[in-house]
Amino acid sequence: MAEHQTHRYVVLADELTQLIRKGTYPVGSRVPSVRQMSRQHGVSISTVLEAYTLLEDRGLIAARPQSGYYVRPQTGEQLPEPDVSSPGRDPSQVSLHELVMMLLRDSTNPDLVQLGAALPNPEFLPVRRLNRIITGLTRQANMDTHQYLLPPGLETLRTLVARRLVNAGCSLSPNDILITSGGIEGIDLCLHAVCRPGDIVATESPMYFGTLQALEVHGLRVLEIPTHPREGIDLEALAFALEQYPVKAVLVISNFNNPLGSCIPDERKKELVGMLARKQIPLIENDVSGELYFGDKRPLVCKAFDKKGLVMLVSSFSKDIDPGLRIGWVAAGRFRSEVEWLKFTISAASPTLPQMAVAGFLEGGGYEHHLRRIRREYARNIEVLSNAVMRYFPSGTRLTRPSGGFVLWVQLPETVDSLELYKLALKGGITLAPGYVFSAAQHFPNFIRLNAAEYSYSTERAVERLGEMVFELNKS
Amino acid sequence: MAEHQTHRYVVLADELTQLIRKGTYPVGSRVPSVRQMSRQHGVSISTVLEAYTLLEDRGLIAARPQSGYYVRPQTGEQLPEPDVSSPGRDPSQVSLHELVMMLLRDSTNPDLVQLGAALPNPEFLPVRRLNRIITGLTRQANMDTHQYLLPPGLETLRTLVARRLVNAGCSLSPNDILITSGGIEGIDLCLHAVCRPGDIVATESPMYFGTLQALEVHGLRVLEIPTHPREGIDLEALAFALEQYPVKAVLVISNFNNPLGSCIPDERKKELVGMLARKQIPLIENDVSGELYFGDKRPLVCKAFDKKGLVMLVSSFSKDIDPGLRIGWVAAGRFRSEVEWLKFTISAASPTLPQMAVAGFLEGGGYEHHLRRIRREYARNIEVLSNAVMRYFPSGTRLTRPSGGFVLWVQLPETVDSLELYKLALKGGITLAPGYVFSAAQHFPNFIRLNAAEYSYSTERAVERLGEMVFELNKS
Numbered sequence: 001m002a003e004h005q006t007h008r009y010v011v012l013a014d015e016l017t018q019l020i021r022k023g024t025y026p027v028g029s030r031v032p033s034v035r036q037m038s039r040q041h042g043v044s045i046s047t048v049l050e051a052y053t054l055l056e057d058r059g060l061i062a063a064r065p066q067s068g069y070y071v072r073p074q075t076g077e078q079l080p081e082p083d084v085s086s087p088g089r090d091p092s093q094v095s096l097h098e099l100v101m102m103l104l105r106d107s108t109n110p111d112l113v114q115l116g117a118a119l120p121n122p123e124f125l126p127v128r129r130l131n132r133i134i135t136g137l138t139r140q141a142n143m144d145t146h147q148y149l150l151p152p153g154l155e156t157l158r159t160l161v162a163r164r165l166v167n168a169g170c171s172l173s174p175n176d177i178l179i180t181s182g183g184i185e186g187i188d189l190c191l192h193a194v195c196r197p198g199d200i201v202a203t204e205s206p207m208y209f210g211t212l213q214a215l216e217v218h219g220l221r222v223l224e225i226p227t228h229p230r231e232g233i234d235l236e237a238l239a240f241a242l243e244q245y246p247v248k249a250v251l252v253i254s255n256f257n258n259p260l261g262s263c264i265p266d267e268r269k270k271e272l273v274g275m276l277a278r279k280q281i282p283l284i285e286n287d288v289s290g291e292l293y294f295g296d297k298r299p300l301v302c303k304a305f306d307k308k309g310l311v312m313l314v315s316s317f318s319k320d321i322d323p324g325l326r327i328g329w330v331a332a333g334r335f336r337s338e339v340e341w342l343k344f345t346i347s348a349a350s351p352t353l354p355q356m357a358v359a360g361f362l363e364g365g366g367y368e369h370h371l372r373r374i375r376r377e378y379a380r381n382i383e384v385l386s387n388a389v390m391r392y393f394p395s396g397t398r399l400t401r402p403s404g405g406f407v408l409w410v411q412l413p414e415t416v417d418s419l420e421l422y423k424l425a426l427k428g429g430i431t432l433a434p435g436y437v438f439s440a441a442q443h444f445p446n447f448i449r450l451n452a453a454e455y456s457y458s459t460e461r462a463v464e465r466l467g468e469m470v471f472e473l474n475k476s
Numbered sequence: 477m478a479e480h481q482t483h484r485y486v487v488l489a490d491e492l493t494q495l496i497r498k499g500t501y502p503v504g505s506r507v508p509s510v511r512q513m514s515r516q517h518g519v520s521i522s523t524v525l526e527a528y529t530l531l532e533d534r535g536l537i538a539a540r541p542q543s544g545y546y547v548r549p550q551t552g553e554q555l556p557e558p559d560v561s562s563p564g565r566d567p568s569q570v571s572l573h574e575l576v577m578m579l580l581r582d583s584t585n586p587d588l589v590q591l592g593a594a595l596p597n598p599e600f601l602p603v604r605r606l607n608r609i610i611t612g613l614t615r616q617a618n619m620d621t622h623q624y625l626l627p628p629g630l631e632t633l634r635t636l637v638a639r640r641l642v643n644a645g646c647s648l649s650p651n652d653i654l655i656t657s658g659g660i661e662g663i664d665l666c667l668h669a670v671c672r673p674g675d676i677v678a679t680e681s682p683m684y685f686g687t688l689q690a691l692e693v694h695g696l697r698v699l700e701i702p703t704h705p706r707e708g709i710d711l712e713a714l715a716f717a718l719e720q721y722p723v724k725a726v727l728v729i730s731n732f733n734n735p736l737g738s739c740i741p742d743e744r745k746k747e748l749v750g751m752l753a754r755k756q757i758p759l760i761e762n763d764v765s766g767e768l769y770f771g772d773k774r775p776l777v778c779k780a781f782d783k784k785g786l787v788m789l790v791s792s793f794s795k796d797i798d799p800g801l802r803i804g805w806v807a808a809g810r811f812r813s814e815v816e817w818l819k820f821t822i823s824a825a826s827p828t829l830p831q832m833a834v835a836g837f838l839e840g841g842g843y844e845h846h847l848r849r850i851r852r853e854y855a856r857n858i859e860v861l862s863n864a865v866m867r868y869f870p871s872g873t874r875l876t877r878p879s880g881g882f883v884l885w886v887q888l889p890e891t892v893d894s895l896e897l898y899k900l901a902l903k904g905g906i907t908l909a910p911g912y913v914f915s916a917a918q919h920f921p922n923f924i925r926l927n928a929a930e931y932s933y934s935t936e937r938a939v940e941r942l943g944e945m946v947f948e949l950n951k952s
Binding site for chain 1: 573576577580584585595598601603606607608610614615619621622623624625626627658660661664668673686689690692693696718795796799800801802813817818820821822823824825826827828829830843
């Protein structure tokens, strides 16, 4: 009986797979509901459910809550993922200065197709509601809006952040939170608090260039740890590195590494925190995209497993609410008062009105609804961009499978230099982030990061042209 | 003839001095106009003008533009000024951490009479206009308001800043300006750009504690230079110090030093810039209160004499427009691109809406009118607070005579410890800034800084109680 059932659902799944491959159910279309399918094929509801689960596992369909199952675009023919990274074994001085400044300038050029900077899609920002909230604040004509708001910052906002973090497994008080000017300032403050010039910091590799630059500013050396394209930092490699070098801090983007899109599985997060606790090494955890998950539930943060106050959790509202308001925060554990003092010393206070605006937005409800919408949109854009890369790039190209965020990390054939591609693309009106900037030792010459936040007809055409350029460079 | 004239105007001035002392012309009253006086006493207009100039020199009357001459409150009996400071000759590590955090906490306590933090008077901020401008910005529903605005920041704002600086003797382009998160971030970026940990920075003494803390954060040693209570840094002492030590940068608050209220005379600014240019030493110039002058015209900035790009001019709109928006700027001369890169690395960008709000305010006109009003108000408050200190504090007290800004620096009898006074005052519901925090080597144990931004009946009572406490401490 069990065997017969098994057979039925596999047969059903195979039939559907054929129909999808043939285009009977084209990409984006809804497949019949479980009930319909059960009636049509004369099988039980549970058989259909098993078949659909198998199709999900095959990457062919995906469930949308309260809406049914939809055909995912061409995921049956995904490109292979990049390997676990294998950066060199020695710490490097960081220096990416000029390349990064070039990228920055690009990102403000409206004539370029923006596949470079990891900026959120402006259309996914809750601009109208924020404007209403800000207007409301100015109408109150309350003097508080115009006063300094000294560290740790607006209490309402800190309370709402602490409350929000319950989802991520944390039990924090508002006093554990310090408001910063974006996530970058949070990272900067943490590094400042626990490292001295010349110290070694271990990081995932590849790593967001802004973080690498923060390390450079502090005169730190970076030890790049092999990192899995889906599961983040390699704990065995990290353990080995900690034996070899006097590492002063470890820095990870635990959920949806930029550029990898990797997410450290929760169990491994626990292991990581335990390993560092035994060695009394602080962990700086960047969770700036943690809310932008594509799966069913929010991944936890490492901080959730922190019993010794050694995890410094950093995040911001720049990816999901408003990049222009520059509101981030840090929960610095046992380094709290040091970080608070540093914040005062380096920039006195974060601006008041932006803190109030974000607090107003979080308080007003609708944040969860907003997040559900943009998670769906970003998941879709990542998929569509992945398909475009697959269509237009030469064989030998590899691609990450992010489970959240909105960037793709593309491994080009080894002969293709990402800096040459970058220059060529720029001439063609396209900007992208060359792999060089994601490693202090420039370990990723044939990688590029593409921003999938916006996807339109011109993006599709840009990817097509990029593909042609890669073919060219591959030949030459 | 000349002798006769001289005699006449001195006699006239002495007569008026008597009348003022007797209360015939009480404090705040208008003395007869030059024309009236000339008629009454049968002397020439120029004799009266000379007499009035002498009375001004004696501190008895002050001219108000288009309004005549008024009797200044009790300035005939001003307290003596403090001497030129004489800090020790060796560089010190900075560490003021806890005292400053205590002060910070005070400043947010609404139950205290706030004579501590140097915050501007909220009633003197153009809140209504700013609110209108912000509402206007949100009504436009322009996406730009919600985007990152990468360094160097909003071009309109940089243009308006550059234009404004013509008054201060500078000919700068918008590209010379970088928008920062308040003046403090500007100082931090400059120090970061030109110093390495362990370097020596020469500063005026006393010096604003925020600056000293920035030095501490960067692991710098501070060499405190003797400073005149009205004319700022002692150039001879500085020249001597530069012979003795490998000074990497000099840091001054050129106009209205906090806490001294001193203003380096323009000729001496030129000399200072020349001296440092010959030695290729960068000058970090804080001009955060430069617009809050009490005299006829804006003092120049050192930057006005900068031919080699070695002067890094820092200022903000926190004292005169809005502290909560946290908009400052730096003109970093030859260090411009380094500072710009650092800004990106440390906090990515300053928030967008606050930059637009300040630009809107400056663009709208009325800034000059606003400044004229608050300059008058702060000048009055400084005078009234000075008088209160004179009335209630024991003999042996000395007092600065600021020509701008809104803080007073009080030298108490030598037996009085400012930290004890601070603690006693706190119990009595008053906060003030003890002298210790204005020197890395804690050279000012018997000094306090009082904030004169707000002056009300409760301030008067607070100063009276403070006076009693000083008497107590002086006896014991």
